[in-house]
Amino acid sequence: MSAGGPAVALVHPGDIATPSGGYAYDRRILDGLSALGFAIRPLRLDGGFPLPSQSEIAAALATLAAAPPGTVLLADGLALGALPAEGLKALGRPIVALVHHPLALERGLDAATADRLLASERGALSVAKAVIAVSPETRRMLVTRYGVPAERITLALPGTAPAPRAAADGIPARLIAVGSLTPRKGYDILLDALDSLADLDWSLTIVGSPAFDPPTAAAVARRAAGFDGRIRLAGALDTAALDAAYGAADILVHPSLYEGYGMALAEALKRGLPIVATTGGAAGETVPDGAGLKVPPGDAPALAAALRTLLIAPHLRRRMADAAFAAGTALPDWPQTCATIGRVLSAVRP
Incomplete structure (x- = not known):
């Protein structure tokens, strides 16, 4: 060619x-x-x-x-x-x-x-x-x-690169969010949602560079510090470390206001992670029905409700994990x- x-x-x-x-x-x-x-x-x-x-x-x-x-x-x-x-x-x-x-x-x-x-x-x-x-x-x-x-x-x-399937069966569930700390990624909305989930057991790892928008990164760090160690800011990770972070996760949460595609969504599908995502831009198409729960962008109560659904229903999480993995094989x-x-x-x- x-x-x-x-x-x-x-x-x-x-x-x-x-x-x-x-x-x-x-x-x-x-x-x-x-x-x-x-x-x-x-x-x-x-x-x-x-x-x-x-x-x-x-x-x-x-x-x-x-x-x-x-x-x-x-x-x-x-x-x-x-x-x-x-x-x-x-x-x-x-x-x-x-x-x-x-x-x-x-x-x-x-x-x-x-x-x-x-x-x-x-x-x-x-x-x-x-x-x-x-x-x-x-x-x-x-x-x-x-x-x-x-x-x-x-x-x-x-x-998408070949990747092993994640177990996605942790109790308490380990959430992961992947994306640079910028306004478009919607981390303020995610933290608003998590405020209403304090009664449940969960942890969250946020993977993303703080360098693109330092004021937004600082605001996320200040708020994350108020969750008593349940939220870890991992920063930007190399390929091996990111693979390990995906492998240790049970649910991908993607609160972005708009995505041109959403590579983190595809990476999660490839690994069989159930997803809670917004429908901002292309994200709603990238995540097929059945592989996760989708909510309008910028809607913290809807995001919280979707997260609660998966956190309290391991059987639903497993079913969506299977659907995510099947979709990932077709990417x-x-x-x-x-x-x-x-x-x-x-x-x-x-």
Whole structure:
């Protein structure tokens, strides 16, 4: 498939080792496309993405312009969406956009900033020769809100790596939540829900980097300290430590307000963990019916009620664990995801 194909630069903002689902996806496809024989390399853009200054935008465009002629720029939307369409056109390089989560939908933005990002993203996506979306929800959003023609979009769900099944039978139940400590992940809602579950036995491990939004991370830490040691903030974990954390858990709780896909949800399904999740964005689709309980985003009482249901009903938890594991076996693996992206890249020509 890749023989004689184009050279590819995977364009990403900042450190590609950053602990988040989007960067993990980028690392996987970088390795997977290389294994398929693509001449691919990472191309880092520095600056305050997704809200770079004008000087940082100029520097980023200069970095992209230095790529050899004919190089396909496979550009993570976290960087691409903040760059001006005219500057991207002037590069003379074919662009394939990789969209995990539209920038304008991030929580905590004021209306003016969200509108500016929406306009910038629309312009940048109009320049792309092809667009890769990581979920059906993101694909729909790109068509309806961003005006991207459906025929230019390819769906490439995140892959899942082989993983042992979790026992998911602990008493008291061990909850796990996975996601960076940012407003969109809804940890304040989760802690509100847990306030009403003090009469039950449970523990919670929160896995996620505090570096993306220090004020939110500090607020979560302050509130978690009031739960008498029942909540542990594990921070960002490497692959082995995260695998161990999943293996020790009984229920995944995912209170996110919006997800472009929800890689933690797929990882939980792969391990047979029952799930309590919101329906924010793609999350409701990522978790199939029967594999967990789903509640509206931002609804602490509903989240508390769903958690209580699973905490007091081990038989229901086991049934949902079986359904989760069955769903996890049907998820794509990373070689399948990379092959899908590889076909898009092979079809792109300068």
